[in-house]
Amino acid sequence: MTAELRFIGVVRSSLKDIGDCPKQGDEGGVEAWVDIHEEYRAGLDSLRAGQGLTLLTWLHEADRSVLSVHPRGDTGRPRRGVFNTRSPARPNPVGLHEVRLTAVEDGRLKVAPLEALDGTPVIDIKTSFDQRSGTGGAASHAAPQGAAAVLRHACRTAWERGLLSGFNGNISLRIDSDTCLVTCTGSVKGDLHAEDTALVRIDSGERLAGGVPSSETAMHLAIYRSQPQAQAVVHTHPPCLLALGIRVAADELLRIPVYESDLIRRRMTSVPAHAPGSQELAQAAGEAARTHEAVYMERHGLVCWAGTVRQALALSEEIEHLAGMHLHASGI
Secondary structure, eight states: OOOOOOOOEEEEOSOOSGGGSOSSGGGTOEEEEEEEOGGGGGGGTTOOTTOEEEEEEEOTTSOTTOOEEOGGGOTTSOOEEGGGSOOSOSSSOEEEEEEEEEEEETTEEEEEEEOOOTTOEEEEEEEOGGGSTTTSBGGGTBOOHHHHHHHHHHHHHHHHTTSOOTTOOEEEEEOSSSEEEEEBTTOOGGGOOGGGEEEEETTTOOEEEESOBOTTHHHHHHHHHHOTTOSEEEEEOOHHHHHHHHHSOGGGTTOSSSHHHHHHHHTEEEEOOOOTTOHHHHHHHHHHTTTOSEEEETTTEEEEEESSHHHHHHHHHHHHHHHHHHHHHHTO
16 A cells, blocks of 8 residues: 655745754744645635644655654653654654644735744644544633643743743733633742633633633733734733833833834833723723734833734843843943
8 A cells, every 4th residue: 555645835934944943833933834735725715813723744854764763852861762752753754733823815824833944845734633623612611732831831931031920920822713821810920830721702701711810811802802913912020121111201111222122112112000900901902002012011011912922922021131221221
């Protein structure tokens, strides 16, 4: 018996060198396009932004002669048979990538986070296992496990970078057009557990599963409603930015003579002080998110949205870095 694979498309990514590709998508995967060949585009019918997908690729640069590897390339660990690993090196190098669909445009899919090399052939696309009828999504009041893992990793990263501490801050992911997964109130972001997330309806705020949603959930929902491109929302309490906000007016934040300052300031706006968790703050942040990716909330913190949580975190970190430079340059 023989089999024949037909490539249905190709990955278009900023990852141009195999050495730049992370081991897994949630370890630094990027937003990428998948160009579907014209004869297969009818198969994209009814796909919509927000869906979780399993992308199957042909890892064309993998070594097909290998049957055992050191896990993750770590020679300090004993070898394993490739069928007990996720190594790309194997007789049939099929890649499995859990991604979120963020846009569908003229036979092209924008997905994230994807760790595949630019030019990687695509052999199939399936809806995520967790989204099967009866096992995932709002209909069954359960969030995809992959989304919870991404949320935990994002919170840990934000904590390690000093963007939030202890119980403060909150992060969410859009699951589909109807729901989002958000961290729970009182959760320790540096050590988030599975029970520390809640699945919430975007239109009504109804909790579908999990614990008690963050007190700032209304702000996340307002941003998702007003900004269709938002697939992740990150609210942090960056210490340098907050300290700077005490000393200078909001419209003077990050106004320093470096090129990056001008670029970031164009992506950022501010809203007046409102009580944390209030509808007034949620409404103000939602309106501001229509035109800006980052919103400084006076006396409170920063909220950023993006197509992926990785991008929202990166923008938050860039703003905090510039705030530190501003403080240092001003001798504050």
